[in-house]
Amino acid sequence: MTSHIKSFSERGKRVFSEVEARAVIEEVVKNIPFEDELEIQLGSWWGAGQKWARNRAALTSDQREVTLLIRKPISHVKGFHNYIYATSNQFDSESLKGICHHINFYYKKWKEKTPPDRIVDIPNADVKGADVWSDRTFERSIIENAEAVEKLTRLSEAEGLMSAGYIETAGSTALHYSRDEWGRVDWQWGHVTQAQCSVTVRDAGANGSSWSGATSFDINRVDIDKISNYALERCKMSMNPVRIEPGRYQVILEPQATSAFIDMLMHALVRGDPERLRGGPFLLGLDQSIGRYKSKMDLKIVDERISIFNDPADPHFGSHISPLHKRADFIKNGILTGMSDDYRSNLNEVSNIFPVFPTGSYRVTGGHTPIEEMISSSKRAILVTRVTQPHEIDLSSLLYSGLTRDGLWLIEDGKITKAIRNFRWTESPLFVLNNIEQIGVEEQVFSPVTSRNPLGYSSFSLSLNNVVVPPLKVNDFSFTSTIDAV
């Protein structure tokens, strides 16, 4: 078996092929008695990173990682799932035997003590996702990255500014084997690439700062020159910000800023923590008479211009290895149409819960107003580049507090008049999405999967975080205090 992992030493060999992955998994299966459910996933990852700071390349890196995860589900009580599992990144036959021994030993021990529990059936995927593998990303030469960084840092150096940033091209493959309690075997193969670039430009005296970034599965959709030039121009605009009073302002949220608020909403609607769903604003408690949770399903919760969905056939979203991935409409014309949860957490007493695997990807329908028009039509407003460090303050109203970062400007009488000091804000995405004045054209924002191993320990999926959102002009946004950081 060692031949498979040793293949990394061959030049250019970066991730497992389906055939190689299958050979490893078949070896594992031989070592585990044919009884009850079994899930195995073998993932491999390669990433090339180009980091720079102070106008010089700081580190160029090439990393390759593999992960084998074996698990057997052992119980499924309400809101609680439990597995026996083990992970390793070594596939020589001795190591494989060791980890299979572990699984077998504890499974047997558990079975002797506990009667088996019915596991919820895994729903079948009915949509084949779009392919999000790009050879261009995978074959991207590090020389091209280095030259791009050389060029953009020369420009910022010539302007007397400091550029820092990161470009990464990565590829990931995963093979998923599952066997149900009747012995039916299913194989799923997935592969994705991810390209990302982000740039921060500051002046040496820390009087101004700006940021720009993009992610896509395809490096050709990540325009490094454009990102860098934008950050450079915006940095000059951001110099010597003035302090203005906190308070309620009309804001123009650029797509990156909008995405932070949609993330908060999606986190309450989608991510697989039943406790969060129960404590959040969308479930209204158990109706004892019918034994179901009352929810805000089919009620209007945000502006009717807003629809939020996730469609794996959309080329922005692409393939996922999860068997649960299909189109999900969370909000349609402002009406709550779906929530989703990890299918194992048994919230199926709530109607319309999607048996959809939680992902970080979604698309928000946009409008037609260009940002320039949002600016020119504003009497007094604040233009927000991005927000960071959002932290939940109250789950039941989705109230968060966070900061603005890397570019904040005052608009007066239709024109950007001055750079202003960053604020701390206190706001709920529900308020933001109910106070929309104008909606712009949606675009994909920077939202990389940051883990070098996109395979979770407790979940099987292989996905990118593809987020497509519009800029929004929002009324009465709450800035609660100024902060000193530039």
Added chain:
Amino acid sequence: MKYSRRNFLKHSGISVPGAMLLKPGLTIHDAGELLLSDTIPNERELISRAIDSAVSAGATYADARLTRNDSFEVVHTSPNPKQTMSFGVRALYQGYWGFAASPVWSLEEAGRLGLAAVEQAKVNVLGRERVTELAPIDISNGHWKTPIKDDPFNIDFDELLDFFGGISSFILTLKFVTTTNRRAEFFRINKAFGSSQGQFTSQVLYQSSGNISFLLTDKGSGRSSGRDVEEISIAGMGFEYFRDRPLREYIRNAHEDALHDLTLPVKPIEPGRFLTLIDQRGTANLLHQSIGKATEIDRVFGFESNSVGTSYINDPHVMLNTFRVGSSLMNVSCDRSEVGSVGRVKWDDEGVTPIKYDLVKDGVLVNLQTNREGASWIKDHYDNNHQLRSFGASHAPSGMDVQLVHQSDLSLIPSVRPLSHKDLRESIDEGIEFQVPRVELDFQQITGWTAGGRVYEIRKGKQVARLANAGMLFRTPELWSNLVQLGGHESMRYFGLHSKKGQPEQTAVSGVYSPPCVVKDITVIDITKKA
């Protein structure tokens, strides 16, 4: 089947079969074949091959690290082991850094990684100079292991389950307790390091971590109150971290406090400026972020500006030895040799022996946390104060990650007076007490606020009410300048705290020792109030 210690090792997968034959100390083995001796020719050979390969490709400096991280948890039925072996090689070529890493431990791969690291660096040589100087180092060779009493990897898993099950049962006997959660996780990190300057070191680091929490509900009043046992976090110890400590006493104390909470009225917060008592955890959180993060030299110099941020220390050449971070009561030291601390090592990930030093002395910033490259950026400071050397803050979670400056273990030096948390409270006639607040600082670590935790009104030295939704709002230098009292040595508590940085992102954990403190004129607001 009788479940013996030997079987545990055999079946757990924590150590692969054969690993039970390993002698204490050195458990790193080649991916392909087992290493049964502690003479470690294989690690040396792999590392030498990688470094030779890098040097022959033109590297002016190279280092290589082998790591094997093993962990398991005590939550449910099974220890669910995780094992990761990594091999990382870093090379310097004309001032530019390259790094290559993979999970394969073979001589062939060692050669490839050494060469790849240099190739990564070389692509950046495009005309402009990058000056990279590494502070001098004392060449060390040797082996070190976290001194532990009880190796968790050698204890029968059923024994561990029983131990923690007993804790849960005990908690459930306490008045009003409705639910309890506990988990424990144990780590063993084997690492070997070598560099082109002739170092070779290997270390085995142990870490034990856990979380014990419970919730009380008074069915009569419908009120509830929860507690995490604050004495438990993550430490550089073996199972003795749990076994040799009075857990039941900690739990009883936490339970009494929680019962007391249920008797207090709950009031809304009237915003204002208050004399404020902050407990050990709150003080540690504040210290970790406002001093710990702000003094990482790569943040100070802008290397993290595109990710986690920079620092309020924006001109270190001027600010070192002059910038007042806090009142003269404030003294913060850095030490990676503190017994039991999670960051404890003999050598950092550049082979440097860390030393104990002051970050803040009598309220003045006197040092930054440095690695070898970072130390050379503030050469003038070292010339005037120390011999030029890294302080030993270089760290990487595994061989898969490149070394970065991560926080070392910090201590806020306590008062010489033997003041307890309670003594500090009793010294307050009118004020507010914060316990376990969540602390948020901005991306220059200068403006911050807190949310969550427990907040009390104090009158005449006693907690008289719970305050709902109260949070502090502060600027780092003002917060610490208003420090008026610290607890004494006995009131110090240790916490292992996690933090993230870098691109690609890394998570590291470091220790913070902190007494409770009293700070005057703290702005307290209703954190849920919008503008």
